[in-house]
Amino acid sequence: xxxxxxxxxxxxxxxxxxxxxxxxxxxxxxxxxxxxxxxxxxxxxxxxxxxxxxxxxxxxxxxxxxxxxxxxxxxxxxxxxxxxxxxxxxxxxxxxxxxxxxxxxxxxxxxxxxxxxxxxxxxxxxxxxxxxxxxxxxxxxxxxxxxxxxxxxxxxxxxxxxxxxxxxxxxxxxxxxxxxxxxxxxxxxxxxxxxxxxxxxxxxxxxxxxxxxxxxxxxxxxxxxxxxxxxxxxxxxxxxxxxxxxxxxxxxxxxxx
Amino acid sequence: xxxxxxxxxxxxxxxxxxxxxxxxxxxxxxxxxxxxxxxxxxxxxxxxxxxxxxxxxxxxxxxxxxxxxxxxxxxxxxxxxxxxxxxxxxxxxxxxxxxxxxxxxxxxxxxxxxxxxxxxxxxxxxxxxxxxxxxxxxxxxxxxxxxxxxxxxxxxxxxxxxxxxxxxxxxxxxxxxxxxxxxxxxxxxxxxxxxxxxxxxxxxxxxxxxxxxxxxxxxxxxxxxxxxxxxxxxxxxxxxxxxxxxxxxxxxxxxxx
DNA sequence: TAGTGGTCTAGACCACCTC
DNA sequence: AGGTGGTCTAGACCACTAC
Numbered sequence: 001x002x003x004x005x006x007x008x009x010x011x012x013x014x015x016x017x018x019x020x021x022x023x024x025x026x027x028x029x030x031x032x033x034x035x036x037x038x039x040x041x042x043x044x045x046x047x048x049x050x051x052x053x054x055x056x057x058x059x060x061x062x063x064x065x066x067x068x069x070x071x072x073x074x075x076x077x078x079x080x081x082x083x084x085x086x087x088x089x090x091x092x093x094x095x096x097x098x099x100x101x102x103x104x105x106x107x108x109x110x111x112x113x114x115x116x117x118x119x120x121x122x123x124x125x126x127x128x129x130x131x132x133x134x135x136x137x138x139x140x141x142x143x144x145x146x147x148x149x150x151x152x153x154x155x156x157x158x159x160x161x162x163x164x165x166x167x168x169x170x171x172x173x174x175x176x177x178x179x180x181x182x183x184x185x186x187x188x189x190x191x192x193x194x195x196x197x198x199x200x201x202x203x204x205x206x207x208x209x210x211x212x213x214x215x216x217x218x219x220x221x222x223x224x225x226x227x228x229x230x231x232x233x234x235x236x237x238x239x240x241x242x243x244x245x246x247x248x249x250x251x252x253x254x255x256x257x
Numbered sequence: 258x259x260x261x262x263x264x265x266x267x268x269x270x271x272x273x274x275x276x277x278x279x280x281x282x283x284x285x286x287x288x289x290x291x292x293x294x295x296x297x298x299x300x301x302x303x304x305x306x307x308x309x310x311x312x313x314x315x316x317x318x319x320x321x322x323x324x325x326x327x328x329x330x331x332x333x334x335x336x337x338x339x340x341x342x343x344x345x346x347x348x349x350x351x352x353x354x355x356x357x358x359x360x361x362x363x364x365x366x367x368x369x370x371x372x373x374x375x376x377x378x379x380x381x382x383x384x385x386x387x388x389x390x391x392x393x394x395x396x397x398x399x400x401x402x403x404x405x406x407x408x409x410x411x412x413x414x415x416x417x418x419x420x421x422x423x424x425x426x427x428x429x430x431x432x433x434x435x436x437x438x439x440x441x442x443x444x445x446x447x448x449x450x451x452x453x454x455x456x457x458x459x460x461x462x463x464x465x466x467x468x469x470x471x472x473x474x475x476x477x478x479x480x481x482x483x484x485x486x487x488x489x490x491x492x493x494x495x496x497x498x499x500x501x502x503x504x505x506x507x508x509x510x511x512x513x514x
Numbered sequence: 515t516a517g518t519g520g521t522c523t524a525g526a527c528c529a530c531c532t533c
Numbered sequence: 534a535g536g537t538g539g540t541c542t543a544g545a546c547c548a549c550t551a552c
Contacts, residue, residue, distance in 0.1 A: 031519085194469045243500055
């Protein structure tokens with residue numbers, strides 16, 4: 001017989017009850033003192049069990065309020081359509097995407113000049129420490145922090161396209177601005193990873209324990225060389241990505257996607 | 258002045274020292290009692306701080322041994338090449354992939370018949386509860402659990418291709434087996450998500466706190482309809498995915514990928 | 515004011531690993 | 534045997550939210 005520690009039993013029972021629907025998304029769990037009595041355990045043991053569920057992303061807690069079952073509404077991002085190679089969207093693909101889902105987008109924006117990190121330099125095929133331009137977006141949906149997006153341009157490119165380094169928005173979109181100056185993106189290399197947020201990321205995206213981030217790194221290429229590197233950091237609990245590959249006429253037929 | 262709680266200070270200091278390289282990957286942290294003295298804190302407070310770092314995926318602990326800084330070796334999976342639409346690889350794309358990286362692959366395998374869950378039924382465009390065939394792989398690299406892969410086939414497809422439901426391996430690969438029977442995959446729909454593992458996933462993949470899973474759901478289509486749905490569950494700390502889109506001749510030029 | 519979770523302490527005993 | 538982390542307890546005080 002494999003005896004589980006008491007705090008795991010607490011977590012297991014509550015996890016099952018949540019899965020059962022005894023505590024639907026948004027519902028509040030019994031208070032710690034109620035659970036102490038129910039499980040005949042000390043407060044710390046109960047808290048230990050609850051913190052397990054928190055770190056699984058099932059519940060969250062707030063001082064003075066209690067523990068609440070989290071609800072999972074996800075936003076789907078089509079990475080193969082997001083910037084169509086043949087029909088680059090104007091201005092802001094993100095705004096279009098969010099608005100068409102009936103949500104209210106909002107973003108803050110800044111531009112910086114800084115030395116390229118190893119990670120960026122690698123992808124842009126420049127020497128680490130070379131100056132690069134960073135255009136940084138912090139994005140919200142209905143006032144909830146959603147993702148951050150950092151796009152780096154190599155300095156050689158900025159020399160010929162100075163508006164990249166200017167703090168303002170580029171009305172027609174950076175892709176079009178560059179295309180008009182003879183820099184055409186013909187391909188992308190996408191990398192996708194998942195990990196727990198750094199404290200900085202947790203602050204920007206307002207995520208507590210138990211929520212991973214989804215990292216999407218897109219390196220854009222002209223026919224000759226890499227011209228930009230975009231790192232998007234998503235809240236893992238609110239976002240999903242997808243790619244369409246090959247012939248998917250059978251998919252769209254019966255499903256008004 | 259924003260006073261942080263003591264356990265956060267403990268975590269912050271140690272996090273910085275790890276980032277600094279004072280404790281390189283694989284190194285052991287000072288013991289809890291040493292940290293108690295250093296930070297003039299109770300054991301529980303020190304443990305609280307350490308558990309923060311554990312849940313960030315920075316360190317791990319084992320009874321009798323201590324806390325160890327985790328090292329991050331990642332395996333990169335090219336999802337756009339993994340099963341090439343035009344040149345389907347034979348047998349086992351996974352084996353090829355791992356072996357070519359100089360690692361030793363190993364997998365267990367089983368076949369089941371079960372009612373399709375809502376999630377699967379949706380993607381296969383069948384009614385939830387309809388029978389489906391599940392071919393399940395549990396994959397290891399150098400004896401470390403790496404990923405699980407569950408492929409579901411709709412029962413109408415199995416009727417004409419009975420070997421799918423047989424427990425043995427399909428020598429030439431399921432894709433080729435199906436193609437030979439007139440079922441050709443012409444497109445894929447990929448979905449990617451990240452979340453914390455369920456207890457079951459944590460058990461199969463042997464992951465502790467602080468490691469998310471990367472979920473890759475690939476639905477394969479013939480010209481007429483979906484013919485399979487594959488859900489791959491990766492350890493987030495050991496895997497990264499990538500996609501190549503468009504013309505990337507500029508990428509491969511200077512880089513022997 | 516009462517009830518909730520957040521932080522912290524001190525001490526106990528157990529399970530595991532190394533020597 | 535001695536050191537490590539794992540589990541558990543009992544009690545204290547603080548911070549936030551509701552009423």
